Amino acid sequence: MAQIEIKNLRKSFKDDAVLKGVSLDVDKGEIVTLFGPSGTGKTVLLRLLAGIHAPDAGTIALRGRDVSGSPPDKRGIGMAFQNFALFPHMTARDNIASALTARKADSAEIARKVGAVAQLLKISHVLDHSPRELSNGQKQRTALARALVADPDILLLDDPLRNVDAKLRYEMRLELPALLKRAGSTVLYVTQDFKEAMALGDRIAVLLDGEIEQCDTPARIYAEPVSIGVARLFGDPTLNLVAVEPRLVDGAPEILVGGATIRLPASYAATAGGSYMLGLRPESLRLVDGPAPGTITVDLVAVTPLNEKSVLLLTMEGGQELLASEAGDRDEPRRTGPAHAAFDKDAVLLFDCASGRRFVPADATGVSK
């Protein structure tokens, strides 16, 4: 059963409609990352759940019970919000412990729990500091520790790693899921970082313009985005978009990309005659020997290394730029100049130009969860 049930939630501030009918279920023990660009209403949604704001319309049920009208402290939710909200006169240790002392736990037990969570979040060395002596990253982790220490069954986290430096943020990204799973909490986790959204979420709810555009497993969101809007939020570099007009030639669908004719799988036949954007992930585009049927003539403009990959900037006939990425070391570095590119037909995404929605081919089986 869903621990968090959100139905048709609407919220406006003055004339600004921030949430335009959001529905979302989060199952017991599940981590759902709430992801989207800034200003799409992620924090507002969390505040409605916490009871800090009241919705204009719609319902919220926690553990199967409608919580409309019940104040924040009666909802039994653990929270870590962006403004930290630490007690300024207390040490970090007492701030964390405050979540337990309110419940009259015994002091040895409190000390043990605070010590354990502080170690996991790597703030053991600053437990005796007061909030003003902490860096923003440390404040954020103290607030997170306070939320985690009470083992809440429902946890709302608003971008808790935002101010943490990159290296620590990466470590926490690896360690947080196990920590949350061990506690068995049901978690709604807000982030603006697509890697964090993919790494931490059992599912990702993509919030765009006040609506949940897609909610699915990270792998499916990446491979089968419902729209251009969703597709563009994932990937580094982001996907290439090329305007195409599929047509049927001898009954088979074809598109023209950079002057090359590319045959699509038969399941795309219904796109013939329409206007689409071809979405190509950089890793599904590669340089090949050529020319050959189905290859695109390109100019390799520059090679820019990215970790263990290289990102290739290509221009096609007509001047449009494409980014390709390739893994692994090459004995000989690539030389800029004329080249030929091809892409995986399985990785083709076609988005309707008018609606932005992805065309779902008839035989789509989907990637496994």
Place this chain on the structure above:
Amino acid sequence: MSAALSLRDVDKIYHPRGRSAVHAVKALSMDVDRGEIVALLGSSGCGKTSTLRMVAGFEEVSAGAVVLANRRIEHLAPAARNVAMAFEGYSLYPPLTVRDNIAFALKRGRLSARDVSRRVQEMAALVEIESILDRYPNAISGGQQQRASLARALVRDADLYVLDEPMGQLEPQLRAVLRGRLKRLLKDRAMTSIFVTHDQTEANALADRIAVMEGGVLQQFANQHDLKERPANLYVATFIGEPPMNVFDASVVRSDDRTTFQLDNGPSLGFGDNELGPEVRQAIGSRRRLVIGVRPHRVALGNGGAETARVVSNQWLGDQSHVAMAVAGKLLVAVSHERVRAAIGDSVPYGVRAQDLHMFDPDSTVALAHGARAA
């Protein structure tokens, strides 16, 4: 190739009022070749920005020499150095349009109006600000100002291009493309460039060589490949790379024709002399303690691995899997471009090859060996 820019034993010491002196840059020497793109990379306070400002002329050197195109420039005013700059704080002139700001950099030269216009247009297209050329600096966004400032620097003919976090504020989609275009421009025209960044992705993408700084000291000055495969010390090894190198404290045990690294509170990794060659054994010498490291991309997962470990997390990012395992009381991170099927709590085999090991002296933190070769 002769150096276009040389820094020779450059020091920078700040004397803040009422506080002790800060030695921000320590005896920095480096040569930048003609047409080369160099990144100064490090965390905040490492001395990279002080270095850049001394090259540009916004800071005096406390000691040492700066030589550009065979001229000593450290005592010259910024405008007399023939250096083109895009700097935070070196802002656009508010009374001029973006177009005139960029053109202004050219007008002291002897170009015709048509040539000026053509070159402004070309740079504006490169950084995608054509649509805002007739607007004023205070009417455009921070990201647009940054691009206008970049165009104003690139449009000039100069002995050196000095760029401060050139793409810091740009959105990711544009950034990836701009990096490629900028690199091509700098290479095609052999524009000697030095830029500061705290973002290693940026440094990797654009630079021919990267100067890694920490604590005011140049830690290593090398290309991307050598920084990854032959880091000079533990700092560079764990700073460069995303995710960073896995490192473990270990004891060295020699027996017959085998060397065993006993990780503290962890497994032993044993290698025969056929795997761990004489050069590496000599580099280890009589040391009983080492820090050993392996890059996440070189940890092999799956059958054939000599060790097993429990999976702490397994995260698929669309084009790569990051798998963290509990090893020696820490995390051992493995990265694969294929999707790895393993659940939290699973026991998975993994292996580390002798050729992928890095070894460091635990006291000095200096590198001893990389793969089959001594450091």
